[in-house]
Amino acid sequence: MNTPGNLASSTYVSAGAEPDAVAYAIVRRYQQRGKSLRVQEANESLRLLQVLYRAEAVRLVASPVEQTLEGYVLSVCESVERTYRAVYGQRAVSKAPEGHHLPPEVMRALWENGLESSERGPRLENILHLQSMHNEVSARAFRAAAEILQTEVRPSIISEVASRSASHTPLLAGIWETTKSAVRTAVESAIKAGKSFQDTLKLVRQKATQIAKGRSGVIARTEAVRATNVGVAVAARRSPVVSHISVVGCMFVEWKGPHFYRGLPTCNIQNVPASDVDSLEFHPNHTGFFAVSGITDSNGLSPSLQLTAGS
Numbered sequence: 143m144n145t146p147g148n149l150a151s152s153t154y155v156s157a158g159a160e161p162d163a164v165a166y167a168i169v170r171r172y173q174q175r176g177k178s179l180r181v182q183e184a185n186e187s188l189r190l191l192q193v194l195y196r197a198e199a200v201r202l203v204a205s206p207v208e209q210t211l212e213g214y215v216l217s218v219c220e221s222v223e224r225t226y227r228a229v230y231g232q233r234a235v236s237k238a239p240e241g242h243h244l245p246p247e248v249m250r251a252l253w254e255n256g257l258e259s260s261e262r263g264p265r266l267e268n269i270l271h272l273q274s275m276h277n278e279v280s281a282r283a284f285r286a287a288a289e290i291l292q293t294e295v296r297p298s299i300i301s302e303v304a305s306r307s308a309s310h311t312p313l314l315a316g317i318w319e320t321t322k323s324a325v326r327t328a329v330e331s332a333i334k335a336g337k338s339f340q341d342t343l344k345l346v347r348q349k350a351t352q353i354a355k356g357r358s359g360v361i362a363r364t365e366a367v368r369a370t371n372v373g374v375a376v377a378a379r380r381s382p383v384v385s386h387i388s389v390v391g392c393m394f395v396e397w398k399g400p401h402f403y404r405g406l407p408t409c410n411i412q413n414v415p416a417s418d419v420d421s422l423e424f425h426p427n428h429t430g431f432f433a434v435s436g437i438t439d440s441n442g443l444s445p446s447l448q449l450t451a452g453s
């Protein structure tokens with residue numbers, strides 16, 4: 143059966159090699175320029191890697207999330223239709239060819255029941271599958287960034303990447319709540335417009351793809367940034383040469399939060415000690431990149447750099 147999980151898995155396997163080959167071409171080009179870490183060149187290469195793995199993560203996450211959400215909305219519709227037939231029988235349908243107008247509270251109750259009863263089944267499995275892709279992208283971004291930042295690739299650090307990546311599950315879990323809200327909104331607008339039960343059902347079915355696409359795009363982009371960030375942040379924190387990291391280039395800086403580091407918005411923040419870099423969180427649709435802004439001297443000492451808010 144072509145479940146979202148299977149699809150995701152086969153997409154992943156067939157697409158696996160290419161981004162890594164590109165990443166290592168970037169790394170090799172960087173390494174050919176000399177052994178010591180030169181900040182500007184390191185950052186050019188790091189930025190390319192972040193672009194590359196984000197694009198890879200979007201591709202890996204968007205399609206399975208979209209299919210999972212669309213499948214969920216359609217199964218809600220089926221459940222609602224089943225309950226309707228069980229309660230009103232075939233007679234109600236045939237006797238009201240123009241459609242059966244239910245009281246709003248009955249309509250809401252039918253849909254709430256559908257939303258809840260359709261939650262069971264493959265949803266956890268799908269979340270876990272997406273999680274494994276998230277981990278995989280984090281690990282690949284880590285390995286490539288580690289080459290540039292001279293970070294040792296040890297099994298203990300690889301497991302650290304995996305556990306950091308796993309701590310990001312809540313956003314994926316939240317897709318069900320936002321999808322349910324989108325269905326509720328569609329039902330409410332149908333009620334307001336005085337639509338029959340049948341027309342409401344038809345409307346939600348038609349909107350299933352749209353609902354799934356809207357959420358999956360935002361989720362995929364956000365997850366892509368998070369997955370890539372985990373890998374690059376761990377590589378930076380564990381690097382013997384990186385002392386400070388800045389965030390550059392977010393086009394949608396959220397000054398009012400919700401994410402801060404020592405009272406400053408994390409978007410485009412400058413000179414965060416590398417030891418803290420993987421505690422930085424960002425808003426959905428964040429477009430900034432990690433860049434090296436401080437390196438240790440030949441004695442391994444960190445420079446003193448001022449933490450500042452970005453622009």
Ligand SMILES: [Zn+2]
Pocket residue numbers: 392393394395396409410424425427428429430
């Ligand atoms: Zn941002």
